[in-house]
Amino acid sequence: MDIESRLPSSLRTEGTSLRPLFYVFAAIPTLLGAAHHVDHVVRGNHVGWPLTGAVNPFTYSLAIYPLVAISLYLTATDRAGARYWAWFFAFSAGMLAYFHVSPWAVEPPQDVIGPYSDPAVGYLAFAVLLALMASVVAASAYATVLWSRHES
Template identity: 70%
Template sequence: MRRTDDPPARETTDRPTVTRAVAVTAALSTLLGLAHHVDHVVRGNHVGWPVTGQVNPFTYSLAIYPFVAVGLYLTVTGRVGNRYWAGFFACSAAMLAYFHVSPWAIEPPGDVILPYADPTAGYLAFAVLLALIASVTLGSLFAAVAWSRETA
């Protein structure tokens, strides 16, 4: 029996959360994404606004950062969790794979590797791109598994 002068029992909330694996993957993917966007500028192809006056897929791809920022804010405030990140990472993986390594790629591997005079630099840039695709794919899997465990 609870006495009136006892502190109230801790309440549990149903606020969405993310697992550590999802949070680490989000940070890693963001850093790899920034590195890939810097690579665009360094090699000078497939670059658009705000670096040049042309609006192109590069320009639209920069919209990923507001989605990351909003996702982080909503995660910290307990409004979104693993479900948001599962969808975010899945969409990111699909778009990156489509634009870079699919048969319909707008920026195929050669466009990443060949602009560099030193082949090592080109292959390093491509390795960063592959690591980015792998990280968002893994992030999608981590978040989906965590989300499914929450709903089970």
């Protein structure tokens, strides 16, 4: 009996180019993204609506959670596959890089590290951000491999 047959039907991927391991690649960036959003709140900078009256990139970035949920639903109902996820994660990686480490960064590394009185905590918060970025790149690469195997 393979692992696929032990999964609930909503998580099975037969008939698609995805594999059960794919869900790990989707869960890790989602959890790291939530940790990064909590970090925004804890350090108190670059926070927007719904916690303040300002609408800013933080506000728009919260859209990732319903987008992930909708995307998982589309995947479970065989309407989205590896190609979709490869592009979804690649776009997410680009947005994270643009807003955090590019020359045009809205929230550069010093804005993540600096607000903490203990530099170790600031560097830990930045490490979470780097892990988030690495996880979406890895997820995009994994989905691209699955896509290429399915298309060939």
